[in-house]
Amino acid sequence: MNSNEPPQVRGSSQAPTLEVRDLSRTYGSGDAAVQALRHVSFEIAPGDMVCIMGRSGSGKSTLLRQLGLLDTPTSGQVFLDGADVTRIRESRRRVLRLGHLGYVFQEYALLPELTAEENVYLPSLMTGSPLRQSRSRARELLAMLDLEERARHRPSELSGGQQQRVAIARAMVNRPTVLFADEPTGNLDTVSSEMVMTALARMNEELGVTILFVSHDPDHLRFAKNTIILRDGELAESAY
Ligand SMILES: Nc1ncnc2c1ncn2[C@@H]1O[C@H](COP(=O)(O)OP(=O)(O)O)[C@@H](O)[C@H]1O
Numbered sequence: 122m123n124s125n126e127p128p129q130v131r132g133s134s135q136a137p138t139l140e141v142r143d144l145s146r147t148y149g150s151g152d153a154a155v156q157a158l159r160h161v162s163f164e165i166a167p168g169d170m171v172c173i174m175g176r177s178g179s180g181k182s183t184l185l186r187q188l189g190l191l192d193t194p195t196s197g198q199v200f201l202d203g204a205d206v207t208r209i210r211e212s213r214r215r216v217l218r219l220g221h222l223g224y225v226f227q228e229y230a231l232l233p234e235l236t237a238e239e240n241v242y243l244p245s246l247m248t249g250s251p252l253r254q255s256r257s258r259a260r261e262l263l264a265m266l267d268l269e270e271r272a273r274h275r276p277s278e279l280s281g282g283q284q285q286r287v288a289i290a291r292a293m294v295n296r297p298t299v300l301f302a303d304e305p306t307g308n309l310d311t312v313s314s315e316m317v318m319t320a321l322a323r324m325n326e327e328l329g330v331t332i333l334f335v336s337h338d339p340d341h342l343r344f345a346k347n348t349i350i351l352r353d354g355e356l357a358e359s360a361y
C-alpha cells in the first residue's frame with residue numbers, strides 16, 4: 122500500500138487500463154438534484170489493485186457504476202484500454218460488460234437454483250463458449266479459490282464467504298481486464314472477509330486482472346497497491 126502516491130504508474134508507456142476525465146454524475150434535477158460525483162479525474166495502470174474508500178454517500182458505488190459501464194455519467198469521459206467508452210452503443214457496452222469487465226457485489230447475487238459451478242460458468246456460456254470448456258474453466262477457478270469440494274453445492278448450502286468466492290470465480294470466468302468489487306466483504310465476518318480479500322489479491326497477482334474494490338475497513342488497505350479516497354463526490358486531497 123502507498124496511499125500518498127497517485128493511482129497510476131508514471132512514465133509507463135502502456136495505456137492506462139482505465140482513465141477518468143472530469144467525470145460528474147448528478148442524479149435528479151432542480152432542487153432534488155444530488156451531485157454524487159464532481160469532476161473526478163484519475164488513471165489506473167494495468168495490473169493495479171485499488172481500494173476506494175470514503176464515507177457512506179461519498180459516491181463510491183456511483184463511481185464504480187460509471188467505470189463498469191452500468192450507468193452513464195452526466196459529463197466527463199471514461200476510457201477503457203485507451204478507448205473512449207463513455208457514450209458507446211448499448212450493444213457494445215453489453216459486450217464489454219460480459220467479456221471484459223467483472224463484477225462482485227456485497228450481496229453475492231448468485232442464482233439459487235444453480236450449483237456453484239453452474240453459477241460460475243453461466244457467463245462463459247453466454248459468450249458462446251462450449252459447455253466443456255466453460256465447465257473446465259469454472260473448475261479451475263473454483264480450485265484456485267479452495268472451493269473444489271463445493272462445486273456441486275447450491276448457494277444456500279454455502280457460507281457467505283464461500284458464496285462470495287464463487288461470485289469472484291464467476292466474475293473471472295471470461296478473463297476480464299478489470300474486476301469491480303463494491304464492498305465485497307460488507308456482509309462478512311473478519312475471518313471470511315480475510316479469505317475474500319485474499320481471493321481477490323490472488324486473482325490480481327496470478328491472473329493479472331486489474332481490481333478496484335470498495336471497502337470501509339482500513340485493514341483492507343494492505344491488499345491495495347493504490348488508494349482512491351472520495352469525499353462528497355470529489356477526490357480527496359490525500360489520495361494525491
Ligand atoms: N439512483 C440514485 N438516485 C438518486 N440519488 C442517488 C442514487 N444513487 C445514489 N444516490 C445518491 O448519490 C450519493 C452517492 O451515493 P453512492 O454512490 O451510493 O455512495 P457510496 O457508495 O459511497 O455510499 C448519495 O447522496 C446517494 O444518496
Ligand SMILES: [Mg+2]
Nearest residue numbers: 181182183303
Ligand atoms: Mg456504495
